[in-house]
Amino acid sequence: MNKRISGSFYEDLACDYIVKNKGRILERNFRLRQGEIDIIAQDEGYICFIEVKYRKDNRYGGPLAAVSFAKIRQICKISRFYLSFRNISEDTPIRYDVIAISNEESATTIRWIKNAFDYS
Template sequence: MNKRETGQYYENLACEYLSENGAKIVCRNFRSKKGEIDIIARDGKYLTFVEVKYRTSARFGEPEAAVNSRKQKTICRVSDFYKIRFGISEECPIRYDVVAIKVDETSAIHIRWHKNAFSYIPYNAW
């Protein structure tokens, strides 16, 4: 599998996991000039912007640690574009989540859904 196919595989797992846990997938791989959001879902009253990170070893740390401040800023900018593009009301509760997928040495897959993993970073805070 190439890198894109591998990423798609783990995003599919994340979508299945989110759906099994009550989220409704709205959109996948939403792109703008500023970047991409892996999954956009509804979880109860929240519109959630979800970043999927996976690791096949602990050598580079936990998968969620890869969602650094730069990546968070990108997700926030793309979410701004999404909200404008689709007329999402300012009243709509928004959440930024991370789905972390880790494959251990026995090839077992472990999935963690971090709800509200980070807060919105306003553009003027850069």
């Protein structure tokens, strides 16, 4: 499976997980030339900017460890543009989350880490 197809598959899993846990998908793959945000959702009154990370195992720290500082900065910059672009008030509560997907012992594990990082 190539990266784009694989990424899409795991983002679909993440979206299903969000909806099953009472979240609402607002957008997927919001792109600027600086990068993209995988999922933008609404959960518990927050606008959530969500990075989806998949790793087949935890040998190198797992999916959460794969979210680099550079990626965090990129998501934060794009999130500010998104709020402005969609005319969303700066008073609207926002959150930066990660959905970590891994295969452990032949079973797929999905974890939604809310407030995974702060604005940077």
